[in-house]
Amino acid sequence: MDLREKLGVLADAAKYDVSCSSSGSERNVKEGMIGNTALPGICHSWAADGRCISLLKVLLTNDCIYDCAYCVNRSSSDVKRAEFTPRELVKITMNFYRRNYIEGLFISSAVKYSPDYTMERMIEVVKILRLEEKYNGYIHLKAIPGVDQRLLDEAGLYVDRMSVNLELPTQKSLKLLAPQKDQKEIMLPMHYLRDKLAENKKDLIQFKSAQSFMPAGQTTQMMIGATKDSDFSIISISEQMYDKMRMKRVYYSGYVPIVQDNALLPTTVKSPLLREHRLYQADWLLRFYGFQAGEILSPEQPDLDLEVDPKCNWALKHIEYFPVEVNNAPIEMLLRVPGIGNITARRILQARRFGPVTYEELKKMGVVLKRAQYFILCSGKYYGAIDIDSDKIRNRLLFLDPKAKSINVNQIGLNEYFPTIFN
Numbered sequence: 001m002d003l004r005e006k007l008g009v010l011a012d013a014a015k016y017d018v019s020c021s022s023s024g025s026e027r028n029v030k031e032g033m034i035g036n037t038a039l040p041g042i043c044h045s046w047a048a049d050g051r052c053i054s055l056l057k058v059l060l061t062n063d064c065i066y067d068c069a070y071c072v073n074r075s076s077s078d079v080k081r082a083e084f085t086p087r088e089l090v091k092i093t094m095n096f097y098r099r100n101y102i103e104g105l106f107i108s109s110a111v112k113y114s115p116d117y118t119m120e121r122m123i124e125v126v127k128i129l130r131l132e133e134k135y136n137g138y139i140h141l142k143a144i145p146g147v148d149q150r151l152l153d154e155a156g157l158y159v160d161r162m163s164v165n166l167e168l169p170t171q172k173s174l175k176l177l178a179p180q181k182d183q184k185e186i187m188l189p190m191h192y193l194r195d196k197l198a199e200n201k202k203d204l205i206q207f208k209s210a211q212s213f214m215p216a217g218q219t220t221q222m223m224i225g226a227t228k229d230s231d232f233s234i235i236s237i238s239e240q241m242y243d244k245m246r247m248k249r250v251y252y253s254g255y256v257p258i259v260q261d262n263a264l265l266p267t268t269v270k271s272p273l274l275r276e277h278r279l280y281q282a283d284w285l286l287r288f289y290g291f292q293a294g295e296i297l298s299p300e301q302p303d304l305d306l307e308v309d310p311k312c313n314w315a316l317k318h319i320e321y322f323p324v325e326v327n328n329a330p331i332e333m334l335l336r337v338p339g340i341g342n343i344t345a346r347r348i349l350q351a352r353r354f355g356p357v358t359y360e361e362l363k364k365m366g367v368v369l370k371r372a373q374y375f376i377l378c379s380g381k382y383y384g385a386i387d388i389d390s391d392k393i394r395n396r397l398l399f400l401d402p403k404a405k406s407i408n409v410n411q412i413g414l415n416e417y418f419p420t421i422f423n
């Protein structure tokens, strides 16, 4: 197989991995080195289906000893197998980088022979890139559960970011679809990397000579829709990932039914991209809006509403907290108003120092009044024009945004719906 053919096989095999955004790393231009991650920075571009395409996203090999039911590369799958030698992958990366095709490398791999063997080969790639080719661009390496800690130590010195896929939200689902994997074993490298990062942070302050250890931190990814796990179980585990593992990001990958297996949902059942999108919105609430998973969903209401975004849904379910007076509400409450985002909440606080904020000024500040009007008072005045009643407001919001109601959830792409989120 020539290099072009290998690239076709191994880049295609990597396309289901979505955890590749590159924010958080600041590797500046260095004399004698090629590339950087800060200037002009890594651009995130997204394919129509929402997947990041700005990096060379590739597997070292798709030859796997495991047999995960949801994976196209599983050992029992009848697909063409290929493997790069480390030098072949270095050659492609450098050629693509020099031609400006890519702005970084996202390297992952199926597990060939053993986790250690595979990880050693991936480390060889990043070491040649950094030490021989003087490549100073972004590298994200997918770590393999079960790998020796010394290999994590070594990899962390050369890459910007590492991630370990959580795969599925519960041990039960993992046992069903990936019986050779174990959630505890997956968590071990996450714990280790979290502790190493904390240690490195201190070292960098104390010692001038300390070497940076994966400066863009760690991320993880969960597949959604391959099992019957609820959105509540998914965002609850995400909350733990942020609170306990100090993850930079949790990615949600809607299951793409490419494999037939009795344990999986039928291949005709597509996980709606809108569900993936709602999970990202809920994730945003966890990270930036002070919400807890238990406030967004509960065992009684375990799945996200596909018609209304999670913040709006929370407000409609807690209508007793509204309307909020924008001229004296604390920031925590402003952040809970649909239509007011993180930036606009801060703008309101700043403007309040100089006098009461008017309804007209809110629009200039970027408040999305078509939603916020039902949840706020401005100097005691309500502009919503309908009663403060959950059902009425919900109907009005859906009427104003009929797209939400008419969405064919199996067809919509993330980009198409993206502008309406997060406020």
Ligand code: SF4
Residues within 6 Å of the ligand: 064, 065, 066, 067, 068, 071, 072, 073, 074, 075, 109, 110, 111, 178
């Ligand atoms: S270990 Fe990874 S590559 Fe191998 S079958 Fe499982 S998901 Fe696929």
